[in-house]
Amino acid sequence: MRDSSDMGESKVLSAVTLAGVAKFFGTFKAIEGIDLTIRQNEFFTLLGPSGCGKTTILRMLAGFETPSSGEILLDGRDISRLGPNQRPVNTVFQNYALFPHLSVAQNIGFALKMLGRPRPEIRDTVEDMLALVQLSGRGDQLVTQLSGGQQQRVALARALAPRPKVLLLDEPLSALDQKLRKTMQIELKRMQRETGITFVFVTHDQEEALTMSDRIAVLSNGALRQVGSPHEIYNHPVDRFVADFIGETNLLTGKVIRQDGDCAHVVLPGGVTIEAQCPHAVSAGSEVTLAVRPEHCTLAGPEAPLSGFIEQVVYFGTDTHFHLRLPGGAPLVLRRQNAADGRALPQQGETVGVALAPSATRVLRD
Amino acid sequence: MQSLTDLEVSLRRADVRRRWWLSLPAMLVVILGGVGPLLIVVVYSFLEAGPYGDVVWKFSGEGWFNVLFERDIFDDTVSIADAHLTILWRSVKLSGITTLLCLIVGFPTAYYMASRGPKARGLLLLLITVPFWTNLLIRTFAIQQLLRAEGLVNVVLMKLRLTDTPVQLLYSDFAILTGMTYVYLPLMVLPLYSTMEKFDFRLMEAAYDLYASRRKALTGVLIPLVKPGMIAGCTLVFIPCLGSYVIPRVLGGGTNLMIGNLIELQFGAGRNWPLGAALSIALVALVMIGLVIFQKNDRSGGDNA
Ligand SMILES: Nc1ncnc2c1ncn2[C@@H]1O[C@H](COP(=O)(O)OP(=O)(O)O)[C@@H](O)[C@H]1O
Ligand SMILES: [Mg+2]
Numbered sequence: 174m175r176d177s178s179d180m181g182e183s184k185v186l187s188a189v190t191l192a193g194v195a196k197f198f199g200t201f202k203a204i205e206g207i208d209l210t211i212r213q214n215e216f217f218t219l220l221g222p223s224g225c226g227k228t229t230i231l232r233m234l235a236g237f238e239t240p241s242s243g244e245i246l247l248d249g250r251d252i253s254r255l256g257p258n259q260r261p262v263n264t265v266f267q268n269y270a271l272f273p274h275l276s277v278a279q280n281i282g283f284a285l286k287m288l289g290r291p292r293p294e295i296r297d298t299v300e301d302m303l304a305l306v307q308l309s310g311r312g313d314q315l316v317t318q319l320s321g322g323q324q325q326r327v328a329l330a331r332a333l334a335p336r337p338k339v340l341l342l343d344e345p346l347s348a349l350d351q352k353l354r355k356t357m358q359i360e361l362k363r364m365q366r367e368t369g370i371t372f373v374f375v376t377h378d379q380e381e382a383l384t385m386s387d388r389i390a391v392l393s394n395g396a397l398r399q400v401g402s403p404h405e406i407y408n409h410p411v412d413r414f415v416a417d418f419i420g421e422t423n424l425l426t427g428k429v430i431r432q433d434g435d436c437a438h439v440v441l442p443g444g445v446t447i448e449a450q451c452p453h454a455v456s457a458g459s460e461v462t463l464a465v466r467p468e469h470c471t472l473a474g475p476e477a478p479l480s481g482f483i484e485q486v487v488y489f490g491t492d493t494h495f496h497l498r499l500p501g502g503a504p505l506v507l508r509r510q511n512a513a514d515g516r517a518l519p520q521q522g523e524t525v526g527v528a529l530a531p532s533a534t535r536v537l538r539d
Numbered sequence: 540m541q542s543l544t545d546l547e548v549s550l551r552r553a554d555v556r557r558r559w560w561l562s563l564p565a566m567l568v569v570i571l572g573g574v575g576p577l578l579i580v581v582v583y584s585f586l587e588a589g590p591y592g593d594v595v596w597k598f599s600g601e602g603w604f605n606v607l608f609e610r611d612i613f614d615d616t617v618s619i620a621d622a623h624l625t626i627l628w629r630s631v632k633l634s635g636i637t638t639l640l641c642l643i644v645g646f647p648t649a650y651y652m653a654s655r656g657p658k659a660r661g662l663l664l665l666l667i668t669v670p671f672w673t674n675l676l677i678r679t680f681a682i683q684q685l686l687r688a689e690g691l692v693n694v695v696l697m698k699l700r701l702t703d704t705p706v707q708l709l710y711s712d713f714a715i716l717t718g719m720t721y722v723y724l725p726l727m728v729l730p731l732y733s734t735m736e737k738f739d740f741r742l743m744e745a746a747y748d749l750y751a752s753r754r755k756a757l758t759g760v761l762i763p764l765v766k767p768g769m770i771a772g773c774t775l776v777f778i779p780c781l782g783s784y785v786i787p788r789v790l791g792g793g794t795n796l797m798i799g800n801l802i803e804l805q806f807g808a809g810r811n812w813p814l815g816a817a818l819s820i821a822l823v824a825l826v827m828i829g830l831v832i833f834q835k836n837d838r839s840g841g842d843n844a
Contacts, residue, residue, distance in 0.1 A: 237744055257747040270745040274763045283759075284749035335750065 187246075188213040188339055188371040189234065194243035194253075196229055196395075203229045204395045206243065211339075211373060212388075216365050218374045220382040221392035222418070227375040228267075229395075231341050234373065235264045247338060258287075263332035264341040268348075269324050271316040277327050278303070278312030284335040302330035305364060322353045329364065339371045346381065358385055379419045383407060391415050412538045416464040423470070423505050425463040429455050429536075437536050439463060442501025445479045447529055451536035462537045467494065467508035469533035472519065477526030481505060486521050493518060497527065577823070584816035592810040602813025606821055623801065623818075630798040631825075633712060633787075634780035637719040638727075641776045642769065644720070645727035649768075650761075652728075653735035664732070667725050675722065679789045682718045683709065686790070710792030718786040723779060727772040734768030774833050778826050798822055 189211040196204040204226045211217045219227045232238040233245060236257035245253040252260045263284070271280050278299045285295045303309045306326035311319075316327055325345060332340055342361075346354045362385055365372045376382050382389050383403040391398045391406060391414075399411045410416035417424065427439035430446060437451035439461060449463050472495070473479075481497030484504075488511075495507040507527065509518075519525045555562070584602045586594040609620045652663045670678060685691050688705040696702050708714055738761070746756035762769070784799035791797070796804075798818065805815030 235748060237748075257744070258750045258752065262748075264745075264748050266741060266745060268739075268741065270739065270741045272742060272745070272760060283746075283751075287746075287750040287752075287755055287759075331749065 186212045188215075188248065189373070190244075190246040190249075191230075192244045192246065194230075194233065194240045194245060196226075196233060196238060197241045202395060204233075204240075207397050209390060209397060209400065211371060213371055214369050215387040216362065216372045216374065216385060218376060218382045218386035218389045219392060220376060220379060220389050220418075223377055225392045226395040227377070227392060228343055230392075231264070231343050231373065231375055234339065235262055235341055236260055261335075261338045262341060263335060263337040263339075264343065265328050265332045265345050267343045267345065269328040271324055271327055271331070273315075273317050275316065276312065277308065277314050277316055277319070280316055280327055281312075281330045281334050283331060288335060298334055302334050305333070305367065306330045306360075322349060322357070325349065325357065329361075333364070333368060333370065336368070337370060339373060342372060342374045344375055344377070346376070347378075354381075361385065383419070391418065393418070408533070409535065410464060410537065413462055413464070416535075416537055421467050421506065421508075422464050423467065424537075425465070425499075425503055425505070427461060427463055429457050429459050429461055431457050436531070437461070439536065441479075441499065442503060443479075443499055445500070447479065447534065448531040449534040449536050450532065453536075453538060455536060462539070463534055464537050465529050465534040467506040468492075469530045470505065470507040471528045471530070472507065472509060473526035473528040475526050477528055479527045479529070480524055481507075481527045482524050483519055483521050486518070495519070495525075497525075499527075577820075580816045580819050584813055584820055586813050588811045588813050590810075592806070592812060594812050599813065602811070602817040605811070605814045606817050626796050626798055626801050627821075627825075629712075629796070630781055633715055633719070633797065634777050634783075637716055637723060637780045638773050638777045640716065640720045641724050641727035642773065645724055645731055645772060646769075649728050649731035649735050652732050653738065654740060660736070667728050667732075670722075670725060676785055676789075678722060679718055679786050682714070682721060683789055686714050686717065709790065710795060712791075712795060714790040715787050715795060715797070718790045719780050719783060722786065723776045726775040726779070730771035730775060731765065731768045734765045734771075738764055770833050770836060774830065777829060777833075781826060781829070782822055 187210045189209075191207050191209040193206045193208060194204060195202070195206045207230070219230060221227055229238060233240050233253070236252075236255060236259070240253050243253070244251050247260065247262070252262075272283065275283070281302050282295045282299045285298060290298075299312060300309075303312055306329055308323060308326055308330070311323075316324060319327065325348075328345070345361075346357050349357060358381060361372070361374075374382075374385065383406075386403055388400065388402055389406050390400045393414050399406060399415045401409070406415065406419055410419060410422075413424065416422045425441060427441045427447075430438045430440055432438070432451060432455055435450060435452055437449050437455060438446055439449055440446045447463075451461075455461060479499070481495075481499050483495055484498055485496040487494040487496070490511070492508050492510045495509065497505045497507055499505055505527065583594055585598055585600070587597045587599040587601065589595050605620065606623060607620055608617050610617055648667075652660055652667075655663065683690075686708040687693075688707070688709075690708075692708060693702075693705040696706060742760055742764070743756050746760045747753075751759060781797075782799050783797060784803060787795060787797040787800055791800075799822075802815050802818045802822070805811045805818065809815070
């Protein structure tokens with residue numbers, strides 16, 4: 174699909190443009206004709222399940238793979254045939270790939286040395302980078318003496334030192350434990366803001382993508398499914414794949430009765446008719462899939478048209494999840510924020526009324 | 540030893556010392572097979588030469604004296620033994636060049652092998668060891684067949700009209716170098732391969748990503764990290780080359796001697812066993828010096844690269 178969110182924006186803002194980029198490994202199509210624009214100074218995330226082609230796209234941006242067709246433009250210049258050492262793009266590798274025979278400072282200064290910069294400049298930049306990643310004073314240590322989190326910071330500093338136009342990060346946080354991960358997420362955002370460098374970040378973790386990114390591209394099987402801000406991706410998923418992959422979603426099937434502009438009236442298997450957002454045209458009588466987030470479902474009084482039988486109640490501290498069964502047999506998860514007063518909640522085995530917010534219930538494209 | 544404290548190490552040593560008799564078989568092998576023969580050679584080098592070979596059991600420094608000097612049989616004037624020094628220098632030179640040739644050929648070979656998939660690696664490894672299945676003498680004669688006047692190389696050269704008459708390839712330093720490089724190449728490739736196999740090739744990608752040229756990635760990343768393998772390979776090639784006997788004998792004819800042939804000569808036609816023994820010990824000393832130099836190189840490479 175086309176990256177529609179960029180239409181009409183000035184060309185100057187784009188850092189990287191992929192135009193019809195496809196990649197074959199033998200006869201296997203790893204990436205199919207992707208059109209994508211990454212803006213300058215943005216934190217852009219490629220999100221998708223393992224094997225969907227994220228690394229392949231990153232490797233084409235870095236210059237380790239050549240696109241089978243299409244062009245990659247950096248500041249309007251076609252770079253798709255340039256070698257990795259000829260393009261101002263640097264990578265933070267998944268396994269860090271630090272040079273084990275060099276000190277922290279030598280690792281960070283490596284690119285500048287290769288570029289033939291004068292020694293004092295290299296020394297100053299290395300100092301700045303060490304400060305940026307909060308490793309000041311550790312320049313003389315061997316990288317093998319550092320912890321995983323510190324190695325990660327060195328890898329970042331090493332890739333940022335030559336001030337690339339674009340920084341590529343391939344699942345850089347996946348090897349860290351949960352707590353360090355949260356810290357590094359915030360750190361990465363800070364570094365991106367402080368350096369003003371465009372970050373292209375790869376992850377299969379949707380939560381990570383939502384918290385860190387300015388914009389997200391969702392991929393599956395080598396194809397682009399949706400590009401947009403975290404808000405757009407989360408609240409307006411275009412298709413079943415995106416809705417299912419990002420966050421928790423209830424997927425309901427139903428039959429369209431009629432459509433009034435952006436609003437479709439859909440009858441659920443249990444016979445209840447509900448309203449849902451539907452920006453695209455659907456014909457009456459067609460089977461559609463509806464998506465609604467658990468937090469957009471609310472408990473209602475017994476007079477509500479839709480009812481659900483409580484199969485399970487799961488307490489999470491901040492909120493409680495109700496696993497319901499709707500009259501037609503479809504499951505539905507409802508999330509309710511816990512109040513401080515500890516009012517009595519409906520229990521397992523009870524039947525309760527359910528309301529689905531019409532503005533948050535969407536008819537998905539297949 | 541990194542994971543053990545000094546105390547633990549010394550405790551362990553003490554433990555080994557207390558149960559010394561357990562290591563008796565190993566000691567016997569070391570003494571009978573290693574130190575013993577060497578001691579006999581040392582003793583022989585300090586005896587007098589018998590008239591028809593063998594030794595006379597009388598102390599004499601003549602054997603060692605003859606390593607570097609020679610006495611004129613008529614007027615007893617002493618002069619430097621040019622021939623010995625020349626042969627010694629030739630041996631070091633030819634071994635050094637062979638080591639270099641093996642490194643030049645072996646390095647890309649090992650790199651290629653290590654960067655293949657696991658299946659291809661196994662096959663390539665097998666192919667590298669195939670020459671070991673045949674005897675050294677046979678392999679040397681095979682090279683001789685290739686290089687002789689009517690051999691394959693000359694036939695091809697003449698077919699290509701590069702020469703009208705056969706080129707004299709045999710019985711030259713070229714022939715010796717060819718033979719030694721061919722024979723000792725696997726000893727270079729194997730240790731190189733085993734270090735490169737552990738090398739993380741993503742580091743090369745990282746180097747290219749950080750603006751290194753191919754050459755810079757090679758000299759700045761690959762070579763420092765596979766240096767232990769290079770040093771092991773060079774040691775394994777250089778040392779047997781220095782003492783090689785069959786190859787210079789078969790491919791160098793009677794004229795292009797190496798130190799191994801010189802030693803053999805003393806025990807055979809030369810009938811000067813003490814000199815032969817002294818030369819042998821000199822060779823061992825030379826090898827030791829070589830080892831120390833290689834080791835030093837290894838350590839300094841690890842520290843400040
Ligand atoms: N060099 C290659 N040769 C053949 N297939 C490859 C190669 N690299 C990746 N692939 C295939 O392309 C697909 C996408 O891989 P990748 O980009 O690594 O996915 P991701 O990073 O999203 O997990 C996978 O099916 C993978 O097996
Ligand atoms: Mg990947």
